[in-house]
Amino acid sequence: MSTEILVNIGPQETRVALVENGAAQEIHIQRASRHGLVGNIYKGRVQRVLPGMQAAFVEIGLERTAFLHVADMVPTQNANGEPLPQPPIGKLLSEGQDVLVQILKDPLGTKGARLTTLLSVPSRYLVLLPFEPHAGVSARIEDEAERHRLKDIVAGLHQRLCPQFGVIARTAAEGASEDALAHDLEFLLRLWTSVSQGSRMAQHGTLVHGDLPLSMRILRDLLGTDVERVRIDSASEFAKLKQFALDFVPGGAHLVGLYEGHAPIFDLYGVEDDIGRALTRKVDLKSGGHLVIDQTEAMTTIDVNTGAFTGHRNLEETILKTNLEATQAIARQLRLRNLGGIIILDFIDMKNEDHRAQVLRALEKELKRDPARTQVHDFSPLGLVEMTRKRTRESLGHILCEPCTVCEGRGSVKTVETVCHEITREVQRAARQFEAKAFLVLAAPQVVQRLTEDQPMGLAELEAQLNRPIRTKPEATYHQENFDVVPL
Structure with a gap:
């Protein structure tokens, strides 16, 4: 490749x-x-401690206070992978306390940044963990011989240079020499000394160390x-x-x-062109099928459709081929758009269990190239596939776009007919409230046209009912849902 x-x-x-x-x-x-904030280290001050949520809100100088959960303050499992009990948040933090924190997830929508006190400082080959004294190797390095080699090197360097800290070999460390790893670790130790000294002098709510x-x-x-x-x-x-x-x-x-x-x-x-297409809902497949991707604050849904693809043999084969092709497009779009969190995949219904298993295997294979951690579950009773993808930074859509000022992010606007009926009700409401001789309706040109040309009898009936004239005036600056009823 x-x-x-x-x-x-x-x-x-x-x-x-x-x-x-x-x-x-x-x-x-x-x-x-x-700027993206993930990896930045701040000196924060605890604003509120929430014992019921085992969390706290921390002021770090951003627009919104950041969120710190107890699971991001202490290890959740021991060296054998067994879960550890979480202490009460009140024993770890108190309001007004200064705390050194690192951003795990950027602010997103109305949510503040997510924090951790388990700091990590990365370099080319290694990650230094100042508060977790252990040595390890990235799970993404799969070659057993290379894993053993790196474990031995990292363990030796850890014991010799920084037994009080933790050291993890990154994926990029594969094939690196012991001298290169030692040079990397020495650089990290110098960097951490600088960060540690700077944090003691810093005021709360200030950046102590920013990523490259x-x-x-x-x-x-x-x-x-x-x-x-x-x-x-x-x-x-x-x-x-x-x-x-x-x-x-x-x-x-x-x-x-x-x-x-x-x-x-x-x-x-x-x-x-790929960036432009990544901002649309529809993704065409080469066979003629397509995906429809909808991103919400809670989750992302991806619907697979056969579209114009009718196949050459039978319906089951057509569905299987479309779903298999869709797995490649889904894996690529998740990376390209940087979609994270909960993702629901609605493949075309397959009755054959072997076909379902084949599609799942194909999806998992395509996702292996994704550097973000993913987890895929089996087909649900409703035929849906639930999966998660680790989210650390904002999606491409959130960076490049903002909610539509007309529909306010709904993705649709009221029809002209719906707005006409709303105007009728508003005129009736104004007639009961004001002693006016007439009414002026200001609305978008297409709405006024519908009122006066396409449905003139409806407006005439309303005038007869109220026994007062109703004038209309098109306003080019009004969008379709906007209108005003002015008593005269």
Whole structure:
């Protein structure tokens, strides 16, 4: 599989696309006015402790107070994987107490950021855990021989350099030498010393340590795994990233190059078009079927439809082929749109149990390439597949879009006929309330047209009933649901 990273630098925005086999799989966006906060460390102050929820609200200087649960303050299981009892939140925190916290999840909608006191500081190959003294290796490294090699190296470095801290080898550590890992750990220890000293001097509600800028973070996390090339469309940013790669990822520095093409870099492989399509509800499948994706605050639903695909043999084969094709599109859209939380998949109904099992296996296979942790459940009695995907940052739709000012996020507006009936009722209400000689109705042009041209008898009947004239005036600035009834 060929993998490239495209970096687009704008005056106030950085965009990064991860492209696999010529198709965009992930889009990362960072804007000067709206930085992602995950990984940032703050000195916070506890505002409220909620014993009934085993949680607290912490002020860290953001627009909304952040949320801290007891499960994010103490380990939930021991070294053998057995669950540990959670202490009462009141024994760990009190109102007005200063606490060093790290953001686990960005603020989303009306919810504040989610916090943890179990801090982690990542570098290229390792993650330092200042308050969890143990050593380990990422579960995403599957080769047993490599796991044993890394365990031995990490355990030795941990014991020699920082037995009071915890150290985890990241996925990028696969194949790294002991010297490279030791250099990484020494860098992390110096960084943590700086963070720790800075936190003691900081006022509450201030940032103590921020993560790297997006372009450098992507290089740190991805360069050297399966990436074949990194292209950047800014000469100044290219120089910075090249130096960063030489300092921290020397084995992959030769992959970083300056893009000097005439076309915008995101026009390569149709990335710009993919972003546009990722904001629509409908996703077409090559066979003629399609997906319909609806994202709400509680969950995301994905409906699979055969559409124009009728197959060549029988209905069951048509359904199976569409559902199998849909698993590929679903896995890609989850990554591209960065959809997280609870996800409900409504595949086309299959009566054959073997076909259901085949679709589930195909879905799980496609999701293995997703770096976010996913969990897929079996078909429910209603034929739905429930799954979860770890959510750490805002979805692409939340970053690029806002609720429609006309429908206020409902996704639909009242019909012209419905608005006409509402106007009729409002005129009747005003007639009972005011001693007016006449009424003026201000509404959108299409609504006025329906009132005066398409249904003139209805307005005439109302005038006869009230024994008062009703005038209408179209207002081009009114959207379809807006209207005013003015007593004259």
